[in-house]
Amino acid sequence: MPRAVRERQMLDAAVRTFGQRGYRAASMDEIAELAGVSKPLVYLYLNSKEDLFTACIRRESAALVEAVRDAVTPDAPADRQLWDGLRAFFAHTAEHPEAWAVLHSQARTVGEPFAAEVNVMREEIVTFVTALIAAAARAAHHDPSLPDREVAGLAHALVGAAESLAGWANTEATVSAHQAAATLMNFAWAGLGDLMEGRPWSPPPR
Template structure:
């Protein structure tokens, strides 16, 4: 995010002024934490008076919620814009993952608000992030369904159950979130490298799964389908 520049005293459209305050709030919440962040600090960083922050954005809780929603929408829009209809399922997932990791690198404060702050400060905030996450999981589940359909054209059996696809989507999104957190903290991997790591880890394994291979604690099972209760 670009540095927030105060323009106190200048008359600006309300939408522009609100965006400045939101930029300042996202940066402050990300770097200070929700509890430690103060409206005074946010107002100073935005170059406005504290009463003006309250006038436009009401309370600290509502300001934090607005920040979560803005960053969640930005992340979803980034991922959705990267997807090209008509591509194979794996290419679509690759594009989506690359866009996801790009967002976390290019908007570290926004990612911190979503990934760390919102999830640790109470149910209302966590629910906002959960709604965004559900949209991403649903999108990934559709891609897994598309991959299963593509594989089924040549090999109709065995099919992935709806529960399995939902579980795989949850696992893939969870892995992406964890990898993004580590990647940004460690600073040793690019967005494309992170996307490739996850594709190698998840999609290659999914390809074997779609070919009928299943892991079992009892040993290699070949093409046999092993249910969750049979381990």
């Protein structure tokens, strides 16, 4: 069997095991058994449990980012781009619950260096959303008044909300990816729309 195919089998088994049992509880023995290979072969290909977990994070991060980017048409209106991206995000996390558990729960709670690996993926998505919000501001008025820091803050808030909602939606069998995306659009885009039209919310005077 080609090495690439064998490695994919090992990573598939590892993602399933890490996602279901957690990093600390998962053993190389059960990963090897699920992959249908010997434990020494897993070590030969992927060196250690830590390296195997890192490989899982990197593969699943790339798959998630690719799914979101592929779903978005760059020339579409900003709200359509965000809608398509959110639907792809929620669909991917729902279709790959073990992978999302690895990225959202396990990698962050186990600590460094795994959390840093996930942050690379998160920053890529935040950068994408930041550019989308900035483009929407430019389209709304030729001289957008939104400072870069505020645009970045909005992007971080939106991505954080999507991550939290995906974690909740994956525990609710009746919530579809479409419904989750619509929930976040109703929560976020109405406010963003007012902001783009020059009607930002202002705190009441003290």
